[in-house]
Amino acid sequence: MMKVGILTSGGDCQSLNAAMYGMVRGLYQNAKDKIEIYGIKEGYTGLIEGKYEKMKETDFEHILKQGGTILGSSRQPFKKINDVYKNGKTKIQCMIENYKKMELNCLVVLGGNGSHKTANLLREKGLNIITLPKTIDNDIYGTDMTFGFSSAIDRATEYMDNLKSTAVSHNRVFIVEVMGNKTGWLTLNAGIATGADVILIPEIPYDVKKVKEHINKKLRENRKGILVAVAEGILTLEESKLSKKDFKEKRAREEISDSAQNLEKQLRGQIEFEVRMSVIGHIQRGGNPSAYDRILASRLGVEGAELILKKQFGYMVAIQDGKIKKCPLQDVAGRKKIINTEDEILRQAEMLGICLGR
Numbered sequence: 001m002m003k004v005g006i007l008t009s010g011g012d013c014q015s016l017n018a019a020m021y022g023m024v025r026g027l028y029q030n031a032k033d034k035i036e037i038y039g040i041k042e043g044y045t046g047l048i049e050g051k052y053e054k055m056k057e058t059d060f061e062h063i064l065k066q067g068g069t070i071l072g073s074s075r076q077p078f079k080k081i082n083d084v085y086k087n088g089k090t091k092i093q094c095m096i097e098n099y100k101k102m103e104l105n106c107l108v109v110l111g112g113n114g115s116h117k118t119a120n121l122l123r124e125k126g127l128n129i130i131t132l133p134k135t136i137d138n139d140i141y142g143t144d145m146t147f148g149f150s151s152a153i154d155r156a157t158e159y160m161d162n163l164k165s166t167a168v169s170h171n172r173v174f175i176v177e178v179m180g181n182k183t184g185w186l187t188l189n190a191g192i193a194t195g196a197d198v199i200l201i202p203e204i205p206y207d208v209k210k211v212k213e214h215i216n217k218k219l220r221e222n223r224k225g226i227l228v229a230v231a232e233g234i235l236t237l238e239e240s241k242l243s244k245k246d247f248k249e250k251r252a253r254e255e256i257s258d259s260a261q262n263l264e265k266q267l268r269g270q271i272e273f274e275v276r277m278s279v280i281g282h283i284q285r286g287g288n289p290s291a292y293d294r295i296l297a298s299r300l301g302v303e304g305a306e307l308i309l310k311k312q313f314g315y316m317v318a319i320q321d322g323k324i325k326k327c328p329l330q331d332v333a334g335r336k337k338i339i340n341t342e343d344e345i346l347r348q349a350e351m352l353g354i355c356l357g358r
């Protein structure tokens with residue numbers, strides 16, 4: 001009998017369930033009587049605390065299109081993974097102990113960057129690990145795309161499309177803040193999809209003067225309803241030179257909590273029309289996955305099942321150049337995929353007349 005534990009870790013995203021559906025289906029279709037699946041509750045927290053349940057094949061039957069995660073999720077920051085949790089044991093020790101207590105042959109982790117660091121540490125400690133790359137941020141090294149990303153682009157695009165129509169009616173400038181943590185993949189793609197006039201991403205610290213000039217030029221050309229898509233992690237040129245501590249202090253002093261709010265303040269009185277801001281927030285992660293995400297997650301999941309059946313552990317299942325590949329966990333952990341400032345998509349965005357703040 002092969003015992004497989006599954007957990008979903010970190011911020012949720014669309015198609016976590018689809019990935020589990022793909023994985024479980026791949027396992028049962030090909031080794032029905034030799035597989036036992038254990039659903040570990042609320043991410044690594046469940047593994048630390050020993051919260052899990054034996055799952056049935058039918059538990060995964062109709063979840064392909066369902067948002068969220070049927071197992072629940074939580075954040076267990078990697079930097080605290082060696083903190084003492086209970087009875088003098090660290091969190092990582094508790095995880096290993098529970099893995100052994102459950103007599104697992106493999107642990108499947110659906111997670112983002114932080115979760116991959118923990119997964120790799122568990123691998124180094126001798127556990128059999130397979131991971132699947134999830135996040136709306138698309139910032140996991142080793143895969144061209146993460147699942148959740150496509151659905152979040154659709155969600156952010158729809159939101160901005162809706163803002164655009166009211167922006168046009170009122171001749172307003174709308175600053176829209178998109179998620180993405182420290183990377184601009186989501187903002188850039190949703191911004192292009194919605195025909196934004198300005199797109200600001202963390203990889204390119206922005207020059208406020210350039211943004212202002214671009215908007216005023218568009219307004220002089222009679223452009224109606226300007227849309228400025230900004231990633232939550234953007235920095236001005238000046239801010240990009242500050243240490244993390246100084247940056248935090250500056251934002252606290254200025255009572256600024258959002259990047260969009262910061263830009264709105266900088267543009268106030270500098271633009272001929274009214275400037276408004278809006279933060280999209282967690283709806284980007286919620287609801288049913290896009291068809292693309294369902295397919296990608298199913299493919300990654302089923303390929304993960306194949307690796308488990310072949311007893312090939314220590315890999316993240318990735319998509320590279322349209323093909324599903326296995327990527328060693330040690331190559332993924334601790335690295336982030338950011339947008340290269342020379343990337344062709346940035347040049348193409350600029351050729352479309354979009355200002356990137358540079």
Ligand code: F6P
Nearest residue numbers: 011112135136137179180181285
């Ligand atoms: O990593 C996904 C993500 O949605 C980021 O884009 C965002 O910065 C973060 O999670 C928000 O996390 P939380 O839901 O814990 O506030």
